[in-house]
Amino acid sequence: MPSSPAMAVVTHSAALCVGAAAMTVLLHRHSSPPSTTDGSTTATNDVISQKDTKQSIIIPNSHSECFNNMLPTLPIRLSQPNDNLLIAFDTRNRNPTFVMERINNKKHGEAPSRKNKRFFEDKAIPEHHRSRNHHYRNSGYDRGHLAPAADFKTDSDVQDSFSLSNISPQLPRFNRTMWLRVEEFVRSVAEHEENVKDDSSEIETWVVTGPLWLPSSTVGKDKFQYSYEAIGHPPSLIHVPTHFFKVVVVVSPVANNDSGPTFQLKKFAAFVLPHSESDEKSSRLRLVDCIVRLTDLEAVAGLEFFPALLGSHKDGSGDDIPLHKEIADALTDDVRTHAKNNQLLLEDGNAKHGENGTLLPQNGAGISKRRQKKIKQLLRSDSPPLFQHLCKKNNACFKYL
Secondary structure, X not given: OOOOOOOOEEEHHHHHOOOHHHOOOOEEOOOOOOOOOOHHHHHHOOOEEOOOOOOOOOOOOOOOXXXXXXXXXXXXXXXEEEOOEEEEEEOOOOEEEEEEEEEOOOOOOOOOOOOOOOOEOOOOOOOOOOOOHHHHOOOOOEEEEOOOHHHOOOHHHHHXXXXXXXXXXXXXXXXXXXXXXXXXXXXXXXHHHHHOOOOOOOOEEEEEEXXXXXXXXXXXXXXXXXXXXXXXEOOEEEEOOOEEEEEEEEEEEEEEEOOEEEEEEEEEEEEEEEOOOOOHHHHOOEHHHHEOOHHHHHHHHOOOOOHHHHOOHHHOOOOOOOHHHHHHHHHXXXXXXXXXXXXXXXXXXXXEEOOOOOEEEOOHHHOOHHHHHHHHHHHHHOOOOOOXXXXXXXXXHHOEO
């Protein structure tokens, strides 16, 4: 953890391994490694081996080799199609667990086109475990990108985004309206931050996107019920998510060493959107209505986001929330408190059944006085903070999706 509460830095390698860093096992690469010239691939290969064509579990410090030989493969398959995209695919629900992308605004000639791009199956994953094109046929669902094609600047990178390992089933109206506008917002953030930088350093925007399955209703005290559809042909089914999330960070390099550049966190935000096909009159959600505390999202996603930037429980903090995550949550609550009509929060234990059939916790008015006091203390001790919330004084967050 960084020594100063105001400073958060991360090495290039740690950022690229954001999902894998949370695992306690070592995954072997199951597909051909990408050819890169920077440190990102080398760093990722600390977690994903290029030498093995199968995914396996390795028990560290094991005294019995037989266990390593007899253990089943893990359901999470990691692949890095190019320098700007990493995918963790879950073979149980045939959705990505998450995809991580680096939005690179460097120009490479004319912007690539989606024309003649076709969705393709990830042949590195066994047929009975992967997502397949025929699963979507006549299903009523779009093949929704998690890392959108428009984020990539080369034709080959755009083609990589059409892998079904980067796809989740999405309702057509959701995919083509609300989700599209969130993607456009993220691209506008990346472009804006690059244009307003006050020095010669490069600004990078990193995004982690994934599906969620949250309860649809309460059925008693501390008792909840899940309800969602699946498409395909049993036993190979694709589960339809109830929600989708995006975590966005804007960083700038502050140093360079043998392991790659070191980054300083400048801005961040975590969003969760209900996967619904409400018409425009009934939904009326603004992006600011979809911001959530980072720690709440980590609780439901089972992931730790950008741990080298924001801290991790592996840092020896025990059950205590790492300081930078506390500050991030305080900044989120501060934005939520000043945004009226907040509708979508993942508050612990304060859930209500929303009209769109998803479990929607109570709004920002429910922030306790104790929590408000802690927010003020954290923000005062970190004033002025070196990183801010993306929706702080950002009018784009207050537009309807």
